[in-house]
Amino acid sequence: MSRYVVAKAGEVAPGTSKLVTVKGREIGIFNVQGAYYALANTCPHEGGSLCEGRITGLVQSDGPGQYKLLRKGEFLRCPFHGWEFEVATGQSYCDPTSMRIRQFNVEVAPGEDVVKGPYVAESFPVSVEEEYLVVEV
Amino acid sequence: MKLPYHGAIDCDLHPAVPSTKALVPYLDDFWQDHLANRHIDRFGLTLSSNAPGLPISAREDWRPAQGLPGSDFELLRKQALDGFGLRYAICNVLHGAVALFNVDMAAALCTAVNRYVAKEWLDRDPRLRGSILVPPQNVDLAVAEIERCAGDKRFVQVMFLVMGDAPLGQRRYWPIFQAAEKHGLPIGVHAGSSFRQAPTGSGWPSYHLEDYLLQAPAFEDLIVSFLTEGVFQKFPGLKLVLAESGFTFLPTLLWRNNKVWRGARTEVPWIDRPPADIIRDHVRFTLQPVDAPDGKMLNRIFEHVGSDKLVLFSTDYPHPHFEGDDALPDGLSDDMIRRILIDNPLETYPRLRDAAGAANAQMNKEAVP
Numbered sequence A: 001m002s003r004y005v006v007a008k009a010g011e012v013a014p015g016t017s018k019l020v021t022v023k024g025r026e027i028g029i030f031n032v033q034g035a036y037y038a039l040a041n042t043c044p045h046e047g048g049s050l051c052e053g054r055i056t057g058l059v060q061s062d063g064p065g066q067y068k069l070l071r072k073g074e075f076l077r078c079p080f081h082g083w084e085f086e087v088a089t090g091q092s093y094c095d096p097t098s099m100r101i102r103q104f105n106v107e108v109a110p111g112e113d114v115v116k117g118p119y120v121a122e123s124f125p126v127s128v129e130e131e132y133l134v135v136e137v
Numbered sequence B: 001m002k003l004p005y006h007g008a009i010d011c012d013l014h015p016a017v018p019s020t021k022a023l024v025p026y027l028d029d030f031w032q033d034h035l036a037n038r039h040i041d042r043f044g045l046t047l048s049s050n051a052p053g054l055p056i057s058a059r060e061d062w063r064p065a066q067g068l069p070g071s072d073f074e075l076l077r078k079q080a081l082d083g084f085g086l087r088y089a090i091c092n093v094l095h096g097a098v099a100l101f102n103v104d105m106a107a108a109l110c111t112a113v114n115r116y117v118a119k120e121w122l123d124r125d126p127r128l129r130g131s132i133l134v135p136p137q138n139v140d141l142a143v144a145e146i147e148r149c150a151g152d153k154r155f156v157q158v159m160f161l162v163m164g165d166a167p168l169g170q171r172r173y174w175p176i177f178q179a180a181e182k183h184g185l186p187i188g189v190h191a192g193s194s195f196r197q198a199p200t201g202s203g204w205p206s207y208h209l210e211d212y213l214l215q216a217p218a219f220e221d222l223i224v225s226f227l228t229e230g231v232f233q234k235f236p237g238l239k240l241v242l243a244e245s246g247f248t249f250l251p252t253l254l255w256r257n258n259k260v261w262r263g264a265r266t267e268v269p270w271i272d273r274p275p276a277d278i279i280r281d282h283v284r285f286t287l288q289p290v291d292a293p294d295g296k297m298l299n300r301i302f303e304h305v306g307s308d309k310l311v312l313f314s315t316d317y318p319h320p321h322f323e324g325d326d327a328l329p330d331g332l333s334d335d336m337i338r339r340i341l342i343d344n345p346l347e348t349y350p351r352l353r354d355a356a357g358a359a360n361a362q363m364n365k366e367a368v369p
């Protein structure tokens, strides 16, 4: 496993995502209220591009006719068939144990560390002043 | 095959729909007078899909020498109660009152039918049980009829036709379900229509054959209505019993419901688990007419459905669905037969469970010297 520098931390604002390609693999980097998550951009159902899905909350109910939107910004809806996934875990809502999105480790690393290595950042200009998102693949 | 032992519970048996004249003594003074004034007492208020003149309305050997099929108590006792060795049999009398536009007349006639059933049938044999006929056209009147009948524990469910004014799961009907749940009465829904709506989504069909076949999709609509409206979340103790619905449509219905729920559930978030699980917990189906070609196919369907609790024994007496005494399809396991004949009906109908429990306790008491 290697660690890849994929973006400047400021590039992925809270509530948004960025699609990156690492070793030919599409990965979505999500920022949920300041925490970063990296998920394969492939829906475990039939391969929908998850980065094109809406970021949403969790709809719950106390009974017929009762609607609540909880945990805003923490869920992702696949653009193909609308399945919901928890961004933090990659788990689907409908079938959490067997349907989940592949996750990768992502962390914020200061520019000084990234410049020193052992990070892979060939195509990515790195400066000591900034912070970077590093994905382990 | 024949029933292997006595004690089966028949969850759908049909005494003949009484003539209006036979109901007159069970009507209040005003309605007796009113029906006579308008000569309605000469009029048979039978549902057209259940017309007693149709050849399918009775098996030849189950037709009495005189009168309508299912009108002769002695014959019904001999052929059905004794013939199949039944422990209990639920009488479903599908009277045309449920299709009248005058809701007060509908309610009065439903009351008369229920009184008639209690007096002319249930009083005659302790094995007979009844379904409460209610006027679905008016929720308040339907609830009042449930409350009127609920004290008589021989009434074990509330009865509807599968096609009425509107999808039956809708909130307007909930007071009925609340009353039913409170009294331990499942909602029984029988094939048939009040013909308020066409049985297809695109208008009236041409042939009786279509009307007959279209009952099955109507039952699917009903299940989907109860499910999406959240009836089972609101009334967790409620069971829905479908009579003469068939059940071979279940594997695809369950699968499609689960599939679509995964992507569309946020619209109806009270469906908080896979719909197939909810249907398995709450919906039951009477056996006859069996809509599978043979036992092998039937077992595959049960396997797909993933439960042995869904089917309740029924003869549908006096309607013709099988030859001789072969009320059970061939090829079922002993366990499945026991579930269908006894366990499933007892688990579905709290009032039958109570009655069976009390009878067993009595037997044990008597056995003690």
Ligand code: FES
Pocket: A043, A044, A045, A046, A047, A048, A078, A079, A080, A081, A082, A083
């Ligand atoms: S591909 Fe994502 S829900 Fe079907």
